Amino acid sequence: MRLVAFIGLAIFCGSAVIAAPAGVPKPTLIISPEYPKRAFRDRIEGEVEVCFRILSNGRVYRPYVSRSTHRVFNRSALRAIKSSTFEPESLDTAFDKACRRYQFRLKPLEPEQKPTA
Amino acid sequence: MPTTTDSIRGLSRAFAALTLLLAAPNALADSRSAEGRVHDATEIKTVIGPENFFAAEGLALLRDGDPEKALPLLQKGLKRARTDREFVIGLSNICAAYVLLKEPYTALTYCDRALEMKPRFWRALNNRALAYLGMDDLPRAKADLDSATVLAPQSIKLKQTREIYERLANPVEPLIIIDDSPMTDG
Numbered sequence: 001m002r003l004v005a006f007i008g009l010a011i012f013c014g015s016a017v018i019a020a021p022a023g024v025p026k027p028t029l030i031i032s033p034e035y036p037k038r039a040f041r042d043r044i045e046g047e048v049e050v051c052f053r054i055l056s057n058g059r060v061y062r063p064y065v066s067r068s069t070h071r072v073f074n075r076s077a078l079r080a081i082k083s084s085t086f087e088p089e090s091l092d093t094a095f096d097k098a099c100r101r102y103q104f105r106l107k108p109l110e111p112e113q114k115p116t117a
Numbered sequence: 118m119p120t121t122t123d124s125i126r127g128l129s130r131a132f133a134a135l136t137l138l139l140a141a142p143n144a145l146a147d148s149r150s151a152e153g154r155v156h157d158a159t160e161i162k163t164v165i166g167p168e169n170f171f172a173a174e175g176l177a178l179l180r181d182g183d184p185e186k187a188l189p190l191l192q193k194g195l196k197r198a199r200t201d202r203e204f205v206i207g208l209s210n211i212c213a214a215y216v217l218l219k220e221p222y223t224a225l226t227y228c229d230r231a232l233e234m235k236p237r238f239w240r241a242l243n244n245r246a247l248a249y250l251g252m253d254d255l256p257r258a259k260a261d262l263d264s265a266t267v268l269a270p271q272s273i274k275l276k277q278t279r280e281i282y283e284r285l286a287n288p289v290e291p292l293i294i295i296d297d298s299p300m301t302d303g
Contacts, residue, residue: 041277102293105292106289107292
């Protein structure tokens with residue numbers, strides 16, 4: 001199931017795409033990570049998986065990076081997940097531990113969007 | 118409301134200034150050390166502060182982002198250059214000043230002169246690449262950037278210039294994909 005609504009805080013006018021299949025904690029606030037400046041400068045793409053527990057109030061508890069293709073993305077991913085919240089009603093033991101993957105991609109701009117000067 | 122393109126342009130300008138300004142301090146250090154070697158070999162005298170006052174002051178102004186005031190001082194400093202090395206650095210700094218003044222064609226003449234004297238001077242190559250970027254001559258900018266990167270592969274300034282080039286030549290925008298689907302190992 002694709003979730004359309006999102007809160008994008010990505011810099012450089014970045015956009016976010018969210019895939020949230022049924023069976024995982026339902027997010028109430030999704031914070032998109034910032035694309036790290038150094039990674040953007042050096043044109044680095046990557047992926048980070050963060051795992052965490054969810055408190056009864058829906059807040060994320062003790063997140064950690066479980067997998068990362070490049071450490072430059074880790075801090076941004078952790079910051080984003082710490083600010084995100086989930087629906088407390090949907091919590092059960094199955095969601096005691098959840099994980100989220102952030103893919104950092106660089107999308108080529110369309111020709112008409114290219115700067116001319 | 119600013120568009121993505123406007124943001125990129127603004128950032129590119131800011132990075133251009135930053136790159137040029139950051140390129141300057143070591144060049145000054147080179148200048149001072151070159152002069153020091155000359156005097157060691159000829160005579161001993163006490164010198165307080167930089168010997169080429171105008172070049173140093175011009176450079177300081179350039180670093181402060183004031184190329185208008187820096188330029189006449191850099192020109193005076195160039196006239197007082199005592200070694201070829203100092204002269205080449207002076208040419209390169211004047212080139213940088215003209216780039217900041219958005220006069221890339223004038224900048225090019227100074228960078229060309231610097232590179233005629235010292236073809237492997239990567240700072241001048243970097244400044245000339247920025248001048249070419251100001252002229253929208255992306256292929257030549259890339260050629261200079263590539264040459265400079267061979268000479269100074271770790272230079273952060275060259276990376277910043279390359280970023281400007283990439284933004285103009287191959288613009289991209291960040292896309293963050295958030296995936297909450299269950300984990301699969303492997």
